[in-house]
Amino acid sequence: MKFPLTGALATALLACGCAGPAALPDRSTDPGGQAELTVIDQPLLHAQQQERERRRIDDLAALRGAPNPVYLIGAGDVLTVFVWDHPELNGRVLTSTPGAADALVSGSGTSNALLVDHDGMLHFPYAGMVRVAGLSESQAAAALAKALSKYLQSPRVTLAVQGYRSKRVYIDGEVKNPGLYPVNDIPMNLPEALHRAGGVLPTGDRSRVVLERGKRRYLIDLRELNGQDINASTIMLVDGDRLQVGAREQSRVFVTGEVQTPRALSMHDGRMSLNEALGESGGMNPTTSEPSQVYVVRRGARGPQVFQLDARAPGAMAIAEQFELEPKDLVYVSPSALANWHRKLSLLFPGELSSAISATKP
Template identity: 30%
Template structure:
């Protein structure tokens, strides 16, 4: 929404500015003198084959490796779990399931104190133990009553532990943990999968008072195994909505539009090509400008494409989100006029964007 508002504001304000025509060559000193009265610092850079690499830094879109631990999973029984216990050759100690009763319905529930009652031996501690540990304890106690007891213990109702999956998934839900490890991808799939607006690169997992941002896309596309961790009881998975990142292309362009930079790096030449290029009958190829907000002000990059080989320079200049590309028409007015009219537009849009962000 913020980006949409910003784009509409820029388009509307630029449409009202008579700034389409420019004098060349651009004189940086004159421009700086004219904008000194504004609370904005302006840097002018003419892009050439010699300097373009210094001003172009592609964003790192490859997946980073999460720092969240992913320990091996060994299910431990908790309060509320249902246990099914079988003592072979001793049907009197085995809870009958019957045709109309499932093992879960006829099983033994772990009570709030973490124990369950079993004939002959009384209370058995279950909380925090694996089924194998419970079996060993029960076997040792039954030896006093049954020679060489053969005992089987299994969990038939997993009710004590779960993770929550929220945000941009089709069916936000609580996913129970079982003896089968539940990975991040498994949990999201069990919640119906990602919605169309989900951002798989910024999945948040909250664990033990800490939050971890995980690039699940890196696991899917690059096989970064750490980014598909095994979840633990109490984890909360939140899938955020994808925030579209765009650059704006205006002026003497065949199809003024926005370019989606969310999932890829796009160069200046690529962006111009995708919107049909410059208008042959009205664009001035010397006046391809990229306005970029920085921490110290605004930097304006100029590409003089009067020679077609300059587009090769453009293939090395990577656009960043919120860049504004503006193409002027045949020269009549001074470049200073272009800057003087565009900078208030950019400044106003920046203030509006900051307000909407708050």
């Protein structure tokens, strides 16, 4: 729907950094100075709710899943290898006694530690270069035993990962201990990743946890998950993921124009309705505001989006309560025609208008 782009609204767009050559209409092709405005009504609220639900379901479906119970060896991992009954191949002799294998895995019976090179190969005496990347511990042990069987009769090999270095996730933002964290044989889910990083700081916004995987970014609302009885531990992290917890101060909206107290407002757990934003700014100025022209300016991927609410319409406040704002939104209340006339006249005759008004008073 086309509405006139008022000078005041254009000023507000420029003030919030939303307007520019791509944001404001080209008057050479649009002489009327028209802008595409979306009316805030029930159909819009319903469409936005469906879109949010669709994005949430799609994102969770891509992130949730059963973890791989078996760790796969990768380049950079450190392996402990023991060949039974062949002490010349081991850094420490370990006999075939009950519990010996458990001691090896736990570290109390550690033998030679070997590094998987950048090509995923393991170098071992007699066996030469054996590819172990992408294999489980048992599969790698079998591959090594097969290579040794050319020189040894029925070799028995025990292999375990001593150092997990090939798979890592990066956690930053509003957490106590940001940094790189290795993925080990215990699959890493979202709560465990945050726990390893020391937890979310009081300045962190739990409603804006961003998971970057490849070229995709997923926005996770932890509080929404809890409210919908969705187990956050079903969201699994994989090698190369970047997890970032946003700051509360970044989740703000700006209210300007004909309101009692223009200000920047911090959202509550990532949420704020249009009605709440107007209320926390003292409401619309009853003398100078135009209730039919309440705008929400939002930065979009293809340029700014502008929504309009007619606050005079029946049920407008109920609609405003259901319209959810997003971080960095600008709420702008236009001045009335009378207020605009008064201001323009004051610019033409500074001081004279006030004197004339004062002279008419008894």
